[in-house]
Amino acid sequence: MTTFAQKPDYSLYSNAFGYLRQPLNFEPQTSDADVVVIGLPFDMATTGRSGGRMGPGAIRQASVNLAWEETRWPWNFKLSECLSMVDAGDLVFDCGDQADFTSRVENFATSMLESGKTLLSFGGDHFVTLPLLRAHHKQYGKMALLHFDAHTDTYSQGSKYDHGTMFYHAPKEGLIDVEHSIQIGIRTEYEQQGHGFKVIDAATANDISAQEIVEQIKQRVGDMPLYVTFDIDCLDPAFAPGTGTPVCGGITSDKAMKIIRGLKGLNIVGMDVVEVAPAYDNSEVTALAAATLGLEMLHAWAVSHNKAPK
Template sequence: MSTLADHPDYSLYSNANTFLRQALDHRPALSSADVVITGLPFDLATTGRSGARLGPDAVRRASVNLAWEEKRWPWDFKLLERIGLVDAGDLVFDCGEQAQFTQRVEDYATSLLKAGKTMLSLGGDHFVTLPLLRAHAKHHGKMALLHFDAHTDSYSAGSRYDHGTMFYHAPKEGLIDPACSLQLGIRTDYEKANHPFEVINADHANNLSIEQIVQQIRQRIGDKPLYLSFDIDCLDPAYAPGTGTPVGGGLSTNRILQILRGLQGVNIIGMDVVEVAPAYDNSEVTALAAATIAVELLHLWAVKHR
């Protein structure tokens, strides 16, 4: 009988259930991996269209399109020869239990960081970043935040579990330092007079040169431990229609990738890609964009840490 191992070149889509077809390990803290992929299938904090709970699975499946390429253009090294990568699957929680989910994310992330792992988390709605930040701050102290989004998510009005309030609460809890943090791609209203973060709005992000944007980011974050959070709606809906709160006038996938590649050497200590809602996607274009951005983040981490 023919098996997967007999025909590795002809089995790209068979059993394609993990990120970049990497090993599935439900005890990642005990693994030899450097970076752990975790799905956070949660969208109970969504204020727009629901469906981001299905995002992790969609991003994993789209990542299969990237798995055949051992060396990702334009990088000059093979990612999986430089870092150990494992997919831990999705975090399990009882349906509808927001408080339980929040605590489980924090506890799970805390255990991984204590074991010396770096996390790349796949959302889920953007609220998942708040418990992740709580865990990372325990381990790394107050961090810089680099936040790609159409929205600032710093709104004071909202419920306890709201994907628009994480970056209102995070500075107040002492998790991130707004003076060393930056938000890019913003194109919705916010209170500019009292806003604690530096912002490169979508118009500026589309009109400035890549070099100018990268320089502004580097000057802001310095060498502080950096948590990078990427909401897929930072991209224009032409490039990422499959999201709960799409906003026109965003950035292209190519422009985002160039910005990320310009950040080689920054001290990324945690990262997430969130808000993919596959029910609104076309031809997996949003899921593929998210998977591609996630792979770029892994390369960025590898340049600095391996």
């Protein structure tokens, strides 16, 4: 059985190859891992500052700060004892070819899901979520979407490859059900008439408790298969400066983690964290936030799928 790697006596800056120091496995479909981590080094759909292609590496590097913990506070179990995981490295595609990247993401994700794995994906710009949703739809049918972001990404005027149009296309392709989907942290302009998604904007999210937000999420999602996507610019730039389109007035990393923890019990089928651009980061705080959110998602997934001890 592939389990979490034994905790070696490494320093925080050495041998940080896999996420949370997990083993690299470039043929993950043959492993017995529950969860496969994949990096998607793509930023050719950005409309602002590029650099998201370097995000997966930065997230892995920052994750060494989390790897030494056996029991992640405030969870009461060791993830290493109930979850097996491998890191498949970064997706390889023809450099500069957006169509090739899109098809390779969908094909890779499809093969992982068909082999019984769950994916935790690190971007890359937010466009990467669209081919991931296409693959997950093949396995789970129409899904609910929990979307953390400063932007709705429902804009119709973008190009075919645009990190602001994924959730305009996804409902039209029948991948997600907007009536069971919810967006958290929005604080930029969007067409509200006919929007479909429930929105808890950033100002509201900052004024109410994390528990109130969780209750609204659970009421909205119900028992549908749930895909969770977290654009790091949902966080205020004070907590995540290293991103392509930062917007003031976002939520704190503390509130985001509390919300993610509250997802336990929901039918989480896929997860991603995107838009980390390390060239604009300060002291790796954005990469650390992304790595930590991924870890919280893994704990919530483990509880939801009865992997964690009762």
